Amino acid sequence: MTAQGFTTNIVHADSAFGTEHGAVHKPVHNSVQFGFDTVEDLIGMFQGTLKGAYSYSRQGTPTTAALEAKITRMEDGVGSVSFATGMAAICGLFFTLLRSGDHLVMSQFVFGNTNSIADTLRGLGVDVSMVDATDAQAVAAVVRPNTRMVFVETVANPGTQIADLEGIGALCQQHGLVYVVDNTILSPALFRAKTVGASIVMNSLTKSIAGHGSALGGSLTDTGLFDWTQYPNIAEAYRKGDTAQWGLTQIRKKGLRDMGGTLSADHTHRIALGAETLVLRQRQASASTLALAQFLESHPAIAKVNYPMLPSHPQHERALKHFSAGSWLLSFELRDASDMLAFVNRLQLPVKATGLGDTRTLIIPVAPTIFWEAGAEVRAAMGIADGLVRLSVGLEETADLLADFKQALG
Incomplete structure (x- = not known):
């Protein structure tokens, strides 16, 4: 360089x-x-x-x-x-x-x-x-x-x-x-x-x-x-x-x-x-993802949020040392896992799809889809609970994403 x-x-x-x-x-x-x-x-x-x-x-x-x-x-x-x-x-x-x-x-x-x-x-x-x-x-x-x-x-x-x-x-x-x-x-x-x-x-x-x-x-x-x-x-x-x-x-x-x-x-x-727009996209997606992670972690309906830039993350200090931002991936678990599918369906902005790193926010329940073939034993070793939801945050306005998650949890 x-x-x-x-x-x-x-x-x-x-x-x-x-x-x-x-x-x-x-x-x-x-x-x-x-x-x-x-x-x-x-x-x-x-x-x-x-x-x-x-x-x-x-x-x-x-x-x-x-x-x-x-x-x-x-x-x-x-x-x-x-x-x-x-x-x-x-x-x-x-x-x-x-x-x-x-x-x-x-x-x-x-x-x-x-x-x-x-x-x-x-x-x-x-x-x-x-x-x-x-x-x-x-x-x-x-x-x-x-x-x-x-x-x-x-x-x-x-x-x-x-x-x-x-x-x-x-x-x-x-x-x-x-x-x-x-x-x-x-x-x-x-x-x-x-x-x-x-x-x-x-x-x-x-x-x-x-x-x-x-x-x-x-x-x-x-x-x-x-x-x-x-x-x-x-x-x-x-x-x-x-x-x-x-x-x-x-x-x-x-x-x-x-x-x-x-x-x-x-x-x-x-x-x-x-x-050519990598840095611009990563900055925007990282900012929205952190805001969304902070909101979810503070919500009583959410049991756990996984995002490196949260102080609660087990490797948070490692993330701060090596990464300039947290990027677009986060995952979370609802306290009532039985409400997971209904909750995902109530969301209006995230696209229900597999894949990552799009300009659009993508959402998927993990255990019954992308890690279904791996089996319960592998999922347990990887810390993948049955109620885990994965989110790839896109370039939508941060306020719009927060509003959508508030209505879905409400």
């Missing part, structure tokens, strides 16, 4: 890297194939001696490259790889960098689909330990000689637990482990995972960064802090050139080219445009 501010860098990123015909935004490149002047250049593309060229859009286009450069700036990394969805990015990460016989440590509070991938990995011979990542000692207790990676979320969905980000970072550095931080909810606008030692930062671009509920995408950013020369799972074919790029090269070749989870040019363009 240059000395310029965060948003200035995003807004001017396209022109900084060059655009065709003087366009202000990077154009949308929909071509699947890319031609070469000579067959020698074509061969050079395949053998890696021709730099800055494109061969087949499954591995990337000028449009995705521009977005990746923008995300790399945002996370202060050395490079990024984009994917069709956040889950495609996570799968590309795990299936590329882990092998049968490896051990992965994962927070027990991760997103439901990420939790589901843990079962898939076990079936492929990767041992997975799910631990309470709010305590770095719980992670340290399960580290073993074959441990390769630790995966946590900055703020857990839906319970908002905050991992011991700094403590785990120090632990991973001590043991030479790849430290992966899912920064989806906060985004680099509110927290930069590199500051706690993250090796790779994952973002579901669909949420905070795109922010309008109109595009799917995911990304992995290498912060440059991990020494890939010491990682045993990098294939010999990718152990050449800049060592800082070895991990991303393997992810792009095996996780993107071979698995095919390619981000479309159209969605890339929408995400890039959405990123």
Whole structure:
């Protein structure tokens, strides 16, 4: 990153890297194939001696490259790889960098689909330990000689637990482990995972960064802090050139080219445009979410509110230390759980839908929907009560949201 501010860098990123015909935004490149002047250049593309060229859009286009450069700036990394969805990015990460016989440590509070991938990995011979990542000692207790990676979320969905980000970072550095931080909810606008030692930062671009509920995408950013020369799972074919790029090269070749989870040019363009207003949206959503969390916590009909910026949150001091704001995710429980469905139906502004990080406020009862398949035992381990409601706060006026919740609780 240059000395310029965060948003200035995003807004001017396209022109900084060059655009065709003087366009202000990077154009949308929909071509699947890319031609070469000579067959020698074509061969050079395949053998890696021709730099800055494109061969087949499954591995990337000028449009995705521009977005990746923008995300790399945002996370202060050395490079990024984009994917069709956040889950495609996570799968590309795990299936590329882990092998049968490896051990992965994962927070027990991760997103439901990420939790589901843990079962898939076990079936492929990767041992997975799910631990309470709010305590770095719980992670340290399960580290073993074959441990390769630790995966946590900055703020857990839906319970908002905050991992011991700094403590785990120090632990991973001590043991030479790849430290992966899912920064989806906060985004680099509110927290930069590199500051706690993250090796790779994952973002579901669909949420905070795109922010309008109109595009799917995911990304992995290498912060440059991990020494890939010491990682045993990098294939010999990718152990050449800049060592800082070895991990991303393997992810792009095996996780993107071979698995095919390619981000479309159209969605890339929408995400890039959405990123330009990231800071403005995160500020507004964070302010409304805090106001709503404070109101709900003071209401006699509400039993519990989960939001990091509330002093009652178990990791409140950790949130204040690392995050510049709390973002848009909160969850809460009614004292009378039997009234949960009727209460949600009385709300007029929140859209009853799954998904997160939209301009519109979204609401969903958690146990009977997004975590239903996980089962009661997993829900209990994650602290998901039957009456838990998840809220993704949008850009509506704060006063309008408060008024709607007051009438619904009244």
